[in-house]
Amino acid sequence: MEHDLLGIRGLFPDGVAVVSGLVVGMGTGALLPEEEALVAECVDKRRQEFSAGRCCAREALGELGHTGGALLRSARGGVVWPEGYTGAISHTREFCAAVVGRRQDVTGLGLDLENIGRMSERIGARIMTDCERTWLTDQPPEEQNRLRTVFFCAKEAVYKCLSPITQGWIGYDDAHVTIDTAPQSLRIALSDKIAALLPEHARLEGRYLPTDHLMAAGVWLHIA
Numbered sequence: 001m002e003h004d005l006l007g008i009r010g011l012f013p014d015g016v017a018v019v020s021g022l023v024v025g026m027g028t029g030a031l032l033p034e035e036e037a038l039v040a041e042c043v044d045k046r047r048q049e050f051s052a053g054r055c056c057a058r059e060a061l062g063e064l065g066h067t068g069g070a071l072l073r074s075a076r077g078g079v080v081w082p083e084g085y086t087g088a089i090s091h092t093r094e095f096c097a098a099v100v101g102r103r104q105d106v107t108g109l110g111l112d113l114e115n116i117g118r119m120s121e122r123i124g125a126r127i128m129t130d131c132e133r134t135w136l137t138d139q140p141p142e143e144q145n146r147l148r149t150v151f152f153c154a155k156e157a158v159y160k161c162l163s164p165i166t167q168g169w170i171g172y173d174d175a176h177v178t179i180d181t182a183p184q185s186l187r188i189a190l191s192d193k194i195a196a197l198l199p200e201h202a203r204l205e206g207r208y209l210p211t212d213h214l215m216a217a218g219v220w221l222h223i224a
């Protein structure tokens with residue numbers, strides 16, 4: 001397997017492991033019995049993406065020195081990471097990726113992949129704050145769909161990063177995203193309600209990376 005087929009390693013700081021690849025074929029036969037049980041009733045497509053995601057995650061854990069053990073599902077749908085590790089998984093129809101870090105280096109991680117060009121104005125209106133929408137309106141028209149995808153991807157990544165910590169719903173309005181285009185980075189301001197659930201001095205940072213047809217966003221949480 002190519003370790004980072006999508007070339008998204010640069011989304012994250014040093015010290016975390018990123019593995020990405022094709023969904024088809026990647027995870028075939030890779031599930032442990034406890035993981036297999038989680039998707040036993042699912043259609044093939046779902047089994048395939050689940051296996052590919054677990055396969056990426058296992059390989060990323062291996063890069064950090066952790067081997068073995070089933071990666072079960074948390075009550076909220078995320079992964080139950082081994083003690084001392086955290087991470088995130090994302091898949092599209094074609095691609096899958098996982099990021100994993102040691103908790104001593106990073107408190108939380110989020111990763112999201114989305115196909116570019118599928119983000120309608122209607123979805124944008126649902127996920128963006130007034131301020132984000134105003135900013136987007138001022139951008140070149142030919143860039144707007146791609147940038148709308150960055151907002152979406154960033155917010156999904158924030159959700160994955162924070163949901164295990166906040167143990168609750170994070171609304172799209174709870175993360176105000178500022179997109180810096182050079183370098184391609186994300187500044188994320190959280191609502192007071194969500195910030196209050198995080199440890200003092202918690203800092204959320206992010207980056208995004210468009211590839212040919214795909215947008216990828218990564219976020220990580222540090223306690224300063």
Ligand SMILES: CC(C)(COP(=O)(O)OP(=O)(O)OC[C@H]1O[C@@H](n2cnc3c(N)ncnc32)[C@H](O)[C@@H]1OP(=O)(O)O)[C@@H](O)C(=O)NCCC(=O)NCCS
Binds near residue numbers: 089113159170
């Ligand atoms: C859960 C959610 C983020 C998944 O994103 P998606 O784009 O549909 O799908 P992806 O392929 O990118 O990600 C799926 C993976 O996310 C992970 N995931 C699911 N729920 C999760 C949670 N609560 N916390 C962390 N990770 C989660 C899982 O690992 C899942 O893959 P798996 O089931 O194969 O293990 C999305 O469905 C969702 O509920 N979004 C709304 C919440 C939100 O974004 N609020 C606003 C935040 S500012």
